[in-house]
Amino acid sequence: MIKFWNKRLELGVLTENLELDNELKAIQKEIKDQVKKKFAGSLAIRMVDSGSCNACEAECNALANPYYDLERLGIYFVASPRHADVMLLSGIMTFNMTPHVKEAYAQIPAPKWVITMGDCPAMEGVFEKTYAIKAPAKDHLPVAHHIKGCPPSPKEIIEGLLEFLRKI
Numbered sequence: 001m002i003k004f005w006n007k008r009l010e011l012g013v014l015t016e017n018l019e020l021d022n023e024l025k026a027i028q029k030e031i032k033d034q035v036k037k038k039f040a041g042s043l044a045i046r047m048v049d050s051g052s053c054n055a056c057e058a059e060c061n062a063l064a065n066p067y068y069d070l071e072r073l074g075i076y077f078v079a080s081p082r083h084a085d086v087m088l089l090s091g092i093m094t095f096n097m098t099p100h101v102k103e104a105y106a107q108i109p110a111p112k113w114v115i116t117m118g119d120c121p122a123m124e125g126v127f128e129k130t131y132a133i134k135a136p137a138k139d140h141l142p143v144a145h146h147i148k149g150c151p152p153s154p155k156e157i158i159e160g161l162l163e164f165l166r167k168i
């Protein structure tokens with residue numbers, strides 16, 4: 001037991017990355033300020049999956065955990081496009097999903113924006129173009145910003161949201 005505790009003290013804490021923590025804190029602070037300034041402190045996002053492998057959604061789920069805690073910054077994922085300011089679109093725009101994505105976009109009250117996430121909706125080489133794939137999403141919707149990656153990490157998604165907020 002003593003051997004274990006000696007080793008534990010010698011190694012220190014291995015699960016924290018202080019560099020990432022500080023970088024993230026700076027990004028989060030700016031996001032909070034931008035949301036306050038441009039969306040009166042509350043930005044509602046409707047996530048729409050147009051035919052993804054679900055890895056992009058899994059990374060987005062991590063944004064709700066206590067470490068990233070997007071809601072603390074004033075950004076909320078909502079269940080209805082009617083309550084949203086922004087559509088966050090993942091997936092390859094399958095033949096079957098494309099009309100539903102367009103319908104969801106039509107239901108978002110103006111002013112509204114579309115952010116695509118992952119390489120799929122930008123058709124950046126993940127799949128071959130076939131009759132069943134209608135990507136890139138920009139052929140169907142006015143895409144305001146794109147977050148690259150396959151899938152993008154939670155940090156990359158947060159950075160992407162900040163880039164979007166700076167842009168508008």
Ligand code: SF4
Nearest residue numbers: 052053118119120150
């Ligand atoms: S971009 Fe990659 S991770 Fe995201 S849905 Fe497409 S294949 Fe999956």
